[in-house]
Amino acid sequence: MHPYRRIVEDVRRRIESGELRPGDRVPSARALTKEWGVAIATATRAHAALRDEGLTVARPGVGTVVAGPAPRREHELTRERIVATAIDVADRLGLAELTMRRLAAELGAATMSLYRYVPSRDDLIVAMIDKALGEIRLPRRHPGGWRPAIELAARQEWAVFQRHPWLSSSMSITRPQIAPNGLRLSEWVLACFDGTGLDLEERMYVQIVLFTFVRGVANGLEPEAEAVRETGLTNEQWMDTQATTLTEVMDTNRMSHFQQLTEEGFDFGLDLVFEFGLARMLDGLSLFVQARG
């Protein structure tokens, strides 16, 4: 048996026994020379044989690696892992606290290592946006006509914005970046109107207006979350602290309606604003679709 064969069989055994799993690195050529006391040419030949048999894959600059879908290694630095962790940090601490240094610390890596996987902080945020939008799950077929369909889309969007308070403001700051999942969403809404009389341009306006509305309401989410983080106060408690300033302004300007409202007590909630606005919006769109149909 050729010496390199012995190496191949040994590696195969270690793969089959589960000692080496997909994605793990097989000993490098130089390591094999030491381990088996062979020349590097032999080691290279073993690598080549392993590759020919489909057991391994050579990744230049990385090493020879066991083939197969690599089960994510725990602490491997990865664009995927970076983006996911960034979203987690932003969800917990707010987008302002998401600094490259903090993110690196969270990942247990050095700051500059991140830049191997992400061109800049801005690009990272775009990636975060896309991933967050990817959470939106829409059925393949549109249920029960256009109205329930786009209502479903709006509610899904709203849910994502609630889970990620930083999302809406990020989307308004960045130029409409090419987020594949954003396009997917748009496409779905455009398709809702198949069978109605709306042409594509009209559908596009509907889609933009609807999304703009949802995002607009969601813009109130981040400050709310941040204030709770910072002061530990709920929205209501904070309102109370501002009440004196508020009444002062109201008094000097004779704002009767406002005054009455605060006296009666007004439980303002973004959720209710969303519900109210969505209902009006859909009503308005209904009239438009009817007129075009």
Place this chain on the structure above:
Amino acid sequence: MHPYRRIVEDVRRRIESGELRPGDRVPSARALTKEWGVAIATATRAHAALRDEGLTVARPGVGTVVAGPAPRREHELTRERIVATAIDVADRLGLAELTMRRLAAELGAATMSLYRYVPSRDDLIVAMIDKALGEIRLPRRHPGGWRPAIELAARQEWAVFQRHPWLSSSMSITRPQIAPNGLRLSEWVLACFDGTGLDLEERMYVQIVLFTFVRGVANGLEPEAEAVRETGLTNEQWMDTQATTLTEVMDTNRMSHFQQLTEEGFDFGLDLVFEFGLARMLDGLSLFVQARG
């Protein structure tokens, strides 16, 4: 004649001749001792007499100043002037370029001088918001029923957002700060519905939803302006540069509607989005008001 009297009469003459105007500083006590060769007690007595006669006002730490409404001095550092200049810079360069150092340079002052008049950059921005909202001019009476009235309000808001592209995103980032001019605006919209069946809480929802919509559309303004500043490209030209990425994504995901749309050419404009959305919104609100009336 007592010596201090001579001083008083001299200052009076200089005020009446217009040599000293309201807001100007009368020579300090120490200056008078040198100028007239008198003791400081005499100079102080002169100051007291001037104050008693209502000609001047003593401002501790500043000096004795000619009474009357001070016509704004040209290069005097003032909260008013700081806020106005800040708005100007933000309009021209964008909010991100509005740094305390740049603002100070623009004002011909040292950076830290600004902090005498403004507690922090965030507070400055709140002041800017209020001042910008103050540009909105609404008639005392509401013209022709609630619908034209709130349409007018929405258009005024839209105009302000267009003049100040930074405004909408700033308002979404800061907590609903107590901006007197914002309250004034809200009050006006609330009053639009006098005579309809809407109670105050319902009006409040209408007001918030309408404003949220306008602000939401306006959120697209700043990135647009910034991109033009940065790259010198118009919105359309920029779209072209992204076209390749776009079509790539579209092709791999089979987005037929989107594809067709870009082939036909779609002239997307925030103005048109605003018009379309506003019309739908008002239609939707009409149904609501009718149902309540």
Place this chain on the structure above:
DNA sequence: GCTCCTCTGCGTACGGTGTACGTTGGTGTA
């Protein structure tokens, strides 16, 4: 065995930010 190129990970340093703190030189007043 040697050279060459690639790839990951990372340390250092730069130019920017908001702003805390303390100093300076003038003021009116007791």
Place this chain on the structure above:
DNA sequence: TACACCAACGTACACCGTACGCAGAGGAGC
């Protein structure tokens, strides 16, 4: 003369994003 006050400002700090380049490990080919 001593005191409290105030506008203006210079310096310094902590923190930010990130350009640049280095070290080390790997495979490929001669």
